[in-house]
Amino acid sequence: MGPSSAPRRLSGMQKQVLSLYRGFLRAARTKSAEDRQRIESIVSIEFRRNAKEVDRKNFLYIEYLLRRGKKQLDQLRSPDIVGLSATNVSFSQTKAPTH
Amino acid sequence: MVTGLIRRAIASAASSGSTAAASFRYVCVRAMASEAQAQQVDLKARDKTDIKTFSIYRWNPDNPKKPELKEYEIDLKECGPMVLDALIKIKNEMDPTLTFRRSCREGICGSCAMNIDGCNGLACLTKIAPSEAGASMITPLPHMFVIKDLVVDMTNFYNQYKSIEPWLKRKTPAAELDGKEIKQSKKDRSKLDGMYECILCACCSTSCPSYWWNPESYLGPAALLHANRWISDSRDEYTKERLDAVNDEFKLYRCHTILNCARACPKGLNPGKQIQHIKQLQLKP
Numbered sequence: 001m002g003p004s005s006a007p008r009r010l011s012g013m014q015k016q017v018l019s020l021y022r023g024f025l026r027a028a029r030t031k032s033a034e035d036r037q038r039i040e041s042i043v044s045i046e047f048r049r050n051a052k053e054v055d056r057k058n059f060l061y062i063e064y065l066l067r068r069g070k071k072q073l074d075q076l077r078s079p080d081i082v083g084l085s086a087t088n089v090s091f092s093q094t095k096a097p098t099h
Numbered sequence: 100m101v102t103g104l105i106r107r108a109i110a111s112a113a114s115s116g117s118t119a120a121a122s123f124r125y126v127c128v129r130a131m132a133s134e135a136q137a138q139q140v141d142l143k144a145r146d147k148t149d150i151k152t153f154s155i156y157r158w159n160p161d162n163p164k165k166p167e168l169k170e171y172e173i174d175l176k177e178c179g180p181m182v183l184d185a186l187i188k189i190k191n192e193m194d195p196t197l198t199f200r201r202s203c204r205e206g207i208c209g210s211c212a213m214n215i216d217g218c219n220g221l222a223c224l225t226k227i228a229p230s231e232a233g234a235s236m237i238t239p240l241p242h243m244f245v246i247k248d249l250v251v252d253m254t255n256f257y258n259q260y261k262s263i264e265p266w267l268k269r270k271t272p273a274a275e276l277d278g279k280e281i282k283q284s285k286k287d288r289s290k291l292d293g294m295y296e297c298i299l300c301a302c303c304s305t306s307c308p309s310y311w312w313n314p315e316s317y318l319g320p321a322a323l324l325h326a327n328r329w330i331s332d333s334r335d336e337y338t339k340e341r342l343d344a345v346n347d348e349f350k351l352y353r354c355h356t357i358l359n360c361a362r363a364c365p366k367g368l369n370p371g372k373q374i375q376h377i378k379q380l381q382l383k384p
Binding site for chain 1: 158160163165166244245246252254
């Protein structure tokens with residue numbers, strides 16, 4: 001009996017984000033066990049990172065991320081797709097050729 | 100100006116007279132300007148620069164701030180005549196992060212469709228307005244979700260095109276044709292003129308206010324033009340089913356003959372006319 005940790009009224013956009021997250025987790029359930037773990041970890045890292053970094057009022061960017069996420073979810077749902085993977089690309093300062 | 104050069108060339112050739120080499124006789128007959136005069140003309144053109152400002156819509160999804168109009172200045176003397184030439188020049192020399200779609204550069208692929216100075220059109224077919232007319236504003240196709248800079252999300256548009264089933268459908272089995280092609284008279288083929296040329300650039304659909312307010316339910320002039328193309332095809336046997344599929348309050352009858360589509364089409368087609376044709380066919384019992 002204490003204050004609930006979840007917010008009381010979710011806005012339409014927050015509901016969409018949560019349903020997208022749920023959709024990803026449900027799609028992950030249909031894949032094999034190790035792929036399911038990888039998908040869940042990638043998706044949850046991405047969602048939590050964006051939740052921290054993106055401003056709540058930046059509707060334009062949130063809608064762009066939602067649209068991109070929906071497309072990726074549609075791809076993931078197809079039975080031909082086996083799993084997700086993510087690579088980290090770091091930009092190193094390369095010197096220009098000196099000739 | 101050319102006649103002046105010719106007159107001067109004849110005068111100079113005549114004055115150099117009979118002592119000149121044989122080549123001058125050729126000059127007299129053909130009246131060409133001499134080398135020195137040619138150099139003079141070239142220098143005059145090089146001195147002047149014709150600066151035109153382009154303000155281009157920019158938005159980066161990786162670094163999301165508010166979208167903005169960024170200004171670029173181009174010397175029109177060093178650039179091709181079309182807006183696409185200017186965009187490529189800006190991307191090559193000034194700002195490589197400028198993003199836009201392009202492919203054929205001759206107005207047949209429909210990739211470079213964008214809004215130039217308020218009118219939808221293909222960048223490769225739209226001439227740059229003279230610099231006296233002020234700055235040019237280049238924005239993406241109106242009322243479409245932006246992926247980056249001038250690139251828009253066309254998936255809804257393509258899905259609507261797919262939904263009208265743009266392929267030949269026949270009921271009679273193919274065996275009856277003896278493996279030969281389905282014949283069509285020239286008169287029936289000419290019924291398709293004005294519809295088969297559509298390149299699916301989306302200029303018409305994104306210029307229609309009715310499509311702006313109902314993009315998911317109204318099919319838009321491009322999809323309806325193609326629907327009419329298959330309805331009017333004499334070889335297609337599913338005409339009634341096609342007409343029934345479109346006969347919906349939202350899919351067809353959101354068209355209020357605003358006719359912005361005919362104005363915007365870069366190929367000179369008239370989607371409004373084709374939509375009117377479908378509506379008339381719906382009236383038949």
